[in-house]
């Protein structure tokens with residue numbers, strides 16, 4: 001299978017969703033627009049609207065979908081459901097309007113359990129919801145699994161600079177075809193991107209989450225010090241970090257959640273293929289490949305390390321030393 005048509009559909013729908021989410025972010029009010037989920041993490045009108053828009057656009061009856069949100073809380077909040085429905089319909093002008101029921105149905109297409117060989121889209125509608133709420137970085141992350149392997153990934157990063165004059169990037173990669181970056185608004189042709197070739201640790205920059213609850217800053221600082229990295233970390237929300245590393249903004253990304261935390265596949269699937277196709281390496285904290293074929297969660301792994309390839313072994317040895 002060549003997947004090119006799937007890639008083009010994914011880029012196109014992520015572009016529409018990126019613009020829609022940016023409009024929502026501009027009018028977003030934290031006090032009225034946020035719900036807390038069972039695990040206390042936040043969810044907003046944008047998370048629901050992006051999931052409904054992307055799954056309804058991609059659904060042709062042949063795919064499975066694994067996506068972060070469900071409609072349960074939305075159904076209990078009629079103002080929010082109306083807001084989500086209006087937001088999606090305004091982003092798709094000239095289409096038959098989706099009803100509130102259809103919006104909930106589209107969101108719930110994403111509840112598939114995974115772990116088998118079917119063609120499955122994996123979506124994080126808003127990765128870095130806390131970044132979205134802080135008016136900072138967030139990412140719409142869409143990947144496609146075939147027999148549990150990521151075959152393509154698209155990252156819509158509406159607030160990430162493309163160059164000195166343009167804000168908003170879409171990163172994309174298809175296995176075996178390289179990685180690319182294009183402005184969300186299409187005002188420049190796609191550019192092929194490569195990880196930073198630097199081998200010099202004094203030029204090396206590492207990236208990590210903004211939220212200290214998501215990753216141990218203490219552990220990453222120890223590893224950076226063992227490696228001799230002098231630059232302070234570049235902290236950024238979401239899989240924007242994967243896009244940034246893929247184009248050479250930094251050389252190392254480290255993520256060390258608390259013991260027992262199981263990563264969701266939608267937090268890493270799309271980003272991992274973008275880095276690999278840009279020439280980088282992504283593994284868990286002790287150098288094992290990431291497995292996206294076991295279900296909605298990644299199992300038997302702890303931490304994530306992504307690098308330009310050059311520093312990978314050195315980072316993994318330092319992780320083992322610190323553990």
Ligand SMILES: Nc1ncnc2c1ncn2[C@@H]1O[C@H](COP(=O)(O)OS(=O)(=O)O)[C@@H](OP(=O)(O)O)[C@H]1O
Nearest residue numbers: 126127128129131209210211213214236237238257
């Ligand atoms: N406790 C804990 N530990 C580790 N990871 C967690 C934790 N809680 C949440 N999450 C997940 O982190 C996702 C956000 O990714 P980042 O941490 O890279 O970005 S951020 O800086 O926190 O925004 C975030 O994704 P979104 O929920 O899509 O924003 C979560 O899936």
Ligand SMILES: [Mg+2]
Nearest residue numbers: 041042068129
């Ligand atoms: Mg979330």
Ligand SMILES: [Mg+2]
Nearest residue numbers: 124127128267
């Ligand atoms: Mg996420």
Ligand SMILES: [Mg+2]
Nearest residue numbers: 068124126127
């Ligand atoms: Mg999310």
